[in-house]
Structure formats: structure tokens, C-alpha cells
Amino acid sequence: MEAVQNLVRELVILIILAVTLELLLPHGDLRRYVRMVLGLLIIVAVLQAGVSFWNRDLAADLSWVSLGQPDQEATAEILREGERLWQLGQSRAQTEYEQGLARQIKALAGLNPDVAVAEVRVRVEGGTATGEPGRLEEVVLVLEGESWDKNNEVLPVAAPAKPAPDPEAVERLCRIVADFYGLASEQVTVEYR
Amino acid sequence: MVRGLLAFLLVFQVLFPGLCWAETAGGVEGLLDEIDLRRLDDSVKVLNEEIDRTLPDLDFRSLVTSLVRGELGYRPGDFLSAIWRYLFQEVIASATLLGKLVVLAVICAVLQNISSAFEESTTSRMAYTAVYLTLITIAVGSFMIALNTGRQAVENMVVFMHAMLPVMLTLLCAVGGFASAALIHPVIVIVMNGAANLVKNVVLPLILFSGILGMISHLASGFSLSRLADFLRHVGLGVMGVLTTVFLGVLTIQGVAGAVTEGIAFRTAKYASQTFLPIVGKMFSDAMEMIVGSSLLVKNAVGLAGLLLIFLMVLFPLLKIIVLIFIYKLAAALVQPLGESRLSDCLNTLGNSIIAVFAVVATTALLFFFALALMTGLGNLNVMLR
Numbered sequence: 115m116e117a118v119q120n121l122v123r124e125l126v127i128l129i130i131l132a133v134t135l136e137l138l139l140p141h142g143d144l145r146r147y148v149r150m151v152l153g154l155l156i157i158v159a160v161l162q163a164g165v166s167f168w169n170r171d172l173a174a175d176l177s178w179v180s181l182g183q184p185d186q187e188a189t190a191e192i193l194r195e196g197e198r199l200w201q202l203g204q205s206r207a208q209t210e211y212e213q214g215l216a217r218q219i220k221a222l223a224g225l226n227p228d229v230a231v232a233e234v235r236v237r238v239e240g241g242t243a244t245g246e247p248g249r250l251e252e253v254v255l256v257l258e259g260e261s262w263d264k265n266n267e268v269l270p271v272a273a274p275a276k277p278a279p280d281p282e283a284v285e286r287l288c289r290i291v292a293d294f295y296g297l298a299s300e301q302v303t304v305e306y307r
Numbered sequence: 308m309v310r311g312l313l314a315f316l317l318v319f320q321v322l323f324p325g326l327c328w329a330e331t332a333g334g335v336e337g338l339l340d341e342i343d344l345r346r347l348d349d350s351v352k353v354l355n356e357e358i359d360r361t362l363p364d365l366d367f368r369s370l371v372t373s374l375v376r377g378e379l380g381y382r383p384g385d386f387l388s389a390i391w392r393y394l395f396q397e398v399i400a401s402a403t404l405l406g407k408l409v410v411l412a413v414i415c416a417v418l419q420n421i422s423s424a425f426e427e428s429t430t431s432r433m434a435y436t437a438v439y440l441t442l443i444t445i446a447v448g449s450f451m452i453a454l455n456t457g458r459q460a461v462e463n464m465v466v467f468m469h470a471m472l473p474v475m476l477t478l479l480c481a482v483g484g485f486a487s488a489a490l491i492h493p494v495i496v497i498v499m500n501g502a503a504n505l506v507k508n509v510v511l512p513l514i515l516f517s518g519i520l521g522m523i524s525h526l527a528s529g530f531s532l533s534r535l536a537d538f539l540r541h542v543g544l545g546v547m548g549v550l551t552t553v554f555l556g557v558l559t560i561q562g563v564a565g566a567v568t569e570g571i572a573f574r575t576a577k578y579a580s581q582t583f584l585p586i587v588g589k590m591f592s593d594a595m596e597m598i599v600g601s602s603l604l605v606k607n608a609v610g611l612a613g614l615l616l617i618f619l620m621v622l623f624p625l626l627k628i629i630v631l632i633f634i635y636k637l638a639a640a641l642v643q644p645l646g647e648s649r650l651s652d653c654l655n656t657l658g659n660s661i662i663a664v665f666a667v668v669a670t671t672a673l674l675f676f677f678a679l680a681l682m683t684g685l686g687n688l689n690v691m692l693r
Contacts, residue, residue, distance in 0.1 A: 117540070122516045125532060126523050133527045149529050154529065189492045194474050196480020196488060199341060203481060203598040210594035279331050291553055 125220065128156055182255040212236050219291060221251060226290070228283035232258045250295055253302045257284065311477045342477060351477060353463060354620055363617075366625060374608040393623060397630040402450055404631075407655065408638040411442040416645035429592045436526070443522050444648070446635075446657050450518055453631045453661045457668040458507055460624035464675050466504045471613045472496070475682045478606035482599050482686045483661035491685070494561045495678060498554050505550055506671050513543030514667065518597060518660030525653040536656070540663055547667055554674050558681050582643035603686050610683025616678060634659055 123191035132152045139145045216234040223231040239249055257279055286304040313629035354366055413436050472495065476488040521534035550557050635658035643651040 115508060118513070118516060122519060125535075129523050129527050129530055129532070129656065133436055136527065136529075137429055137436065153530065157447065157534075162533070185496065187491075188473070188496075189489060192476045192492060193480060193485065193489060195321065195342075195473070195477045196485065199338075199477060199481035199487075200483065203602055204595075207594040207598045210597070253427050253546070 117163050117167055121159060125156060128152060128159065160221065164169045170229055170270065212238055215250065217274045219255075219295075222294060223255065223287055224290065226283065226287050229279045230258055230285050231287075234255050250297065251298065251301065253295070254305055255284075255288065255291070255302065256307055332415050333411060338481075338602065339371060342474055344368060344474065347429060347467075347474060350463075350467040350470045351576055351616065353466075354616060357463075357620075357623060360687065362491055365616070367616075370612045370615070371605070371608045374611050375604060382565055388621070394630065397627055401630050401634045404445070405634045405638055407445055408442065408634075409641055411438055411445070412638070412642040412647060412650045412654075414438050415442070415650050416647040419647060439650070439653075440612040442544065443526070443538070443653070446654070448518065449631060449634075449659065450515070450657060451462060453628050453664050454515055456624045456627050457664045457669060458511060459666055460621050461503055461506055463620050464672060465619060467613075467616065468499055468675055468678070471679065472682075475606070475613070475679070478602065478609060479682065479686050482606060484685060487685050491561050491682070492624045493560070494557060495682075498557055499675070499678065500552055502671065502674060505546065506667060510543045510547050510550075510667050511664065513539050513546070514663045516662055517543065517663070518657055521656035521660060522653050525531045525656070530648075533656075544663060544666070547670055551674060553672060555677060558678055584641065606686045607683055610679060613679050614683070617672060617676050617679060620667065625665060625669060625672075629670065632665065634672060635661060659685070 120179045131149075132149065135148050136145065141149060196265070215236050215238070219236065220231055220235045223229065223234070234251060234253040235256065237252040239251045285302055286302065289299060291297070292299050344367055351365050351367050415435055418431050418435045418438065422435075472492065476492055479488045517536045517540035520532045522538065524530065524532035524536060564622060635654050637650045639654035642654060
């Protein structure tokens with residue numbers, strides 16, 4: 115661009131020179147000759163700029179057209195920050211998922227009239243960043259009442275406030291939940307309160 | 308023109324569906340609190356100083372929040388009256404320039420017409436040249452003002468885009484566009500800096516040189532350089548055309564490639580989870596979609612706020628340039644009946660050069676506008692492909 119700038123400067127000077135000479139010179143042939151010489155000078159100035167343009171190192175000339183180096187650190191920072199936000203959203207989705215799953219299992223258990231499930235807790239692990247849900251690792255069914263002691267044949271003297279559900283019914287419910295969600299039987303556990 | 312309008316409509320068609328989700332303001336502000344908006348606030352502060360009482364002060368966060376609620380923050384009537392007020396102020400401020408130009412042109416015309424009254428016409432011609440050079444000096448001064456206004460507008464937009472990029476790409480990651488963000492960030496930085504530097508260092512100087520040559524070529528009747536001036540202007544505008552094509556082409560290809568890759572990855576995960584976990588999988592993908600949807604809403608609102616700010620950033624400099632074009636064209640029209648065609652042509656040439664500056668600044672703004680719209684649309688594309 116410096117070459118074009120110099121060319122424009124030279125042309126402006128030549129034009130002003132031409133105007134000044136035209137004012138100073140007397141009428142006659144001399145004025146025509148001077149005009150022709152100045153015309154030639156203008157052509158020379160333009161050609162000179164063109165020739166110098168070909169001889170230049172274009173890469174060096176265009177170095178100021180800085181393309182801006184891709185800042186890898188800035189990209190990494192953006193990705194880190196994005197990952198943090200994504201994880202935040204993922205954990206919100208995971209919480210929603212676990213709560214929904216627990217409600218679903220509780221509803222499923224509610225179909226069995228023999229066992230009243232007070233609460234369901236689930237443990238999910240291994241969700242991926244691509245939106246794949248985590249694996250259901252453990253289901254805890256919280257039942258009201260005290261557990262039956264199968265080895266003790268003697269019934270307690272005082273009846274419990276809430277009678278414990280039938281162990282066979284509880285076992286059947288655990289098996290149904292395990293089968294429904296494709297879990298091993300030991301992944302479904304029972305707690306009493 | 309029609310293509311530009313269609314592209315503009317397409318951009319808004321892509322943007323607005325994202326604003327249809329219902330989301331509480333609390334959730335949006337929660338997500339906004341997680342993002343660093345300090346650099347954006349600095350850019351908005353610069354804009355507020357430039358707008359200077361024409362419009363009420365802007366605040367990026369409140370603008371985003373009101374956009375999420377489906378409000379613009381400004382009433383169209385107020386906005387239009389603010390534009391009209393600014394335009395009127397600028398015309399009043401430039402009236403002095405118009406007066407100077409017309410008075411000088413009248414003096415030139417008088418000198419030209421009475422030259423025959425002198426024994427030697429050289430004296431009147433010398434006076435004419437002196438007045439003409441004075442007029443050129445004034446014209447170059449105001450032309451430089453137009454050029455610097457354009458250059459400043461481009462610089463402000465670049466600074467704003469640099470502040471906007473991390474926020475937009477972070478939010479793109481928040482809707483799962485990691486590949487798009489990783490692909491597009493280096494490309495957009497290179498293309499944006501390259502475009503801004505090319506505009507500032509090549510296109511605008513070429514238009515300046517073209518304007519100077521156009522003006523000076525009317526000075527000496529025998530040495531017309533108007534063809535060279537036209538050539539330089541066409542080279543400048545040609546560079547701008549190539550730049551626009553490359554800019555939009557590179558961004559579109561990079562953006563779509565990233566979105567498609569990600570869309571396929573997500574689609575596979577979603578298909579796998581829904582197929583192999585019939586009830587549970589659906590529940591999880593629904594929860595994910597809800598989260599992604601709210602992030603997308605914030606991202607679209609931030610993008611739309613960015614588009615609005617880019618528009619405001621370029622609107623007022625463009626209005627200033629439009630006023631200068633108006634002044635020069637009006638001066639040329641007023642001078643022509645005086646019978647001084649050289650002066651009239653000179654003013655007209657200058658008006659055309661300022662129109663070229665206007666076109667360059669408006670095109671650059673449109674490029675940044677499209678870049679931002681593309682980043683905003685990428686999130687929608689990502690989610691649509693899932």
C-alpha cells in the first residue's frame with residue numbers, strides 16, 4: 115500500500131506542478147510541450163509503481179495484513195469453560211433423571227399391594243458428555259416397619275407400630291424391580307425405617 | 308439488495324424459534340452469572356459514550372434478560388425518533404460545511420466568469436486555482452472525517468466481536484457444540500482479524516486515494532486522472548467482494564461441518580440410550596433436552612443482544628457518513644446551475660467516494676452480523692440435528 119501511497123503523492127505533485135506551469139508559461143507551443151512532458155512523467159510514475167510492485171517481495175509487503183495467530187490457549191480456555199457449563203447442565207439433568215427414576219420405581223412398587231414402599235433411592239454412575247445416561251447401579255427400597263428375623267421363630271411380645279411386610283412379598287418386589295431394569299438381584303436392596 | 312434482504316430474513320428465521328421456550332428469569336440469570344461478561348460490558352460502555360443521550364443507556368445483562376422475556380427494551384417509535392433526532396443534529400452540525408462549500412463554489416464561478424474582464428486572464432485563473440485548492444483542503448478534511456468514522460466503527464466492531472466470541476462459544480459448548488466451538492474459534496479469529504485488517508489497511512486507503520485522485524483530476528483540465536481514480540475504487544470494492552465471499556464461505560463450511568459431526572455423535576448416543584433403555588433412556592434424554600433448551604435460550608438471547616449491539620455500533624457512524632454524502636451531493640447540485648461544472652463534478656466525485664466508504668463499512672458490519680448470526684444459529688442447528 116506504501117507504493118500506491120507514493121504513486122498518489124507523486125501524481126498530486128505532478129498535477130499541481132502542471133497547473134502552476136500552465137499559469138506561469140505564456141500562451142503558445144511551449145505550453146503544449148510542457149503539457150506533453152508532464153503527461154509522460156505521469157505515465158512514467160504509474161509504470162514505475164507497477165514495475166516496483168512486481169519486483170517486491172509480496173509476502174513481506176503483506177505482512178501487515180496480519181491474520182492473527184490462532185490462540186490455542188484461548189480456544190482451550192473457551193472449551194474448559196464450556197465443559198464446566200456443560201457439566202453443570204449434565205449434573206442438573208442427572209439429578210432430574212435420578213429423581214424421575216426414583217418416582218418411576220416407586221410407582222412400579224405401588225402396583226404391589228402387599229408391600230408399601232415409603233421411599234426409593236437410586237445410584238446412577240458413568241454418564242458421558244455426549245448425553246448418554248449413566249448406568250443404574252443400585253436401587254434402595256425404603257420400607258416402613260421393622261424387618262422380619264427369619265431365624266427367630268418367637269414373635270415379639272409387643273406388636274410393632276406398623277407390621278413389617280411379608281419377606282416373600284418384599285423379595286418378589288425386589289426381583290420384579292431388578293428384572294424390569296435389567297439389574298442383578300443384589301443391586302436392589304431393602305432398608306427399613 | 309434482494310439477496311441481502313433474504314439473507315437477513317433467513318438469519319432471523321433461524322434465530323427467533325430459539326426464543327420460544329418458556330424459562331424462568333431466575334434460571335437465565337443463574338446461567339448468566341456463570342459467564343464472564345466484563346469485556347462485553349466494557350464494549351457496551353464505549354457504545355454508550357458514542358450514542359450519547361440519543362438512546363437510553365444500555366446494559367448487556369438486562370438487555371439479554373429482557374430478550375429472554377420476549378421484550379426488546381426499546382419501543383420502535385422511540386428508536387426511530389432517536390435516529391431521526393441524531394440525523395437532524397448531524398445535518399445541523401454539517402450545515403457549516405455545506406455553507407463553506409457553496410460560498411467557495413460561488414467565488415470560483417464568479418472568478419471564472421469575470422476572467423474575461425481582465426487583460427490577462429492568468430490572475431483570475433490563479434485566484435480560481437487558489438480557491439479550488441482551499442475547497443479541496445476542506446473537502447479532504449471532511450472526507451478524512453468520514454474515513455476515520457468508518458475505520459473507528461470497524462475497530463469498535465472488532466473489539467466487540469473479540470469480547471463476544473468467548474461468551475458465544477462457551478454457550479455453544481453448553482448446548483453440546485464442543486467440536487463446532489473448537490473448529491470455529493481459530494477460523495473465526497483469523498478470518499475476522501484478516502477482514503478487519505484488509506478493510507482498514509487496503510480497502511479504505513484505496514478509496515481515499517481514489518477520492519484524492521478524483522478531486523485533483525478536476526484541477527487541471529488537460530490532466531484527467533479520473534480513470535485511475537475509478538480503477539483504484541473498483542480494486543478496493545473488488546477486494547471487499549472477494550473478502551465477503553471468502554468470509555461467508557469459510558464460516559459456513561466450518562460451522563456446518565462441526566454441527567453435523569456433533570449432531571451425528573449426539574444422535575447416536577440418544578438412539579442408543581432410547582433403544583437399549585426403553586423407559587429410562589427417554590427420561591434422561593428429556594431431562595437433557597430441557598437443560599440444553601434453557602442453555603440454547605440464553606445463547607440465542609445473548610446472540611440476539613450481540614446482533615442488536617453490532618447494529619447500533621454501526622448505525623450511528625453510518626448516519627454520520629450518510630449526512631456527509633447528503634451534504635456533498637446537495638452542494639454539487641447547488642453548484643451546477645452556476646455553470647461551474649468542474650467544481651460540481653469534483654463535489655460529486657467526493658460524494659461517490661464517501662458512498663464507497665459507506666458501502667465498505669456497511670458490508671463489514673454485515674459480515675460481523677452474519678458471523679454472529681452463524682454462531683447463534685449453530686447452537687440451533689446442533690440441537691435440531693440431535
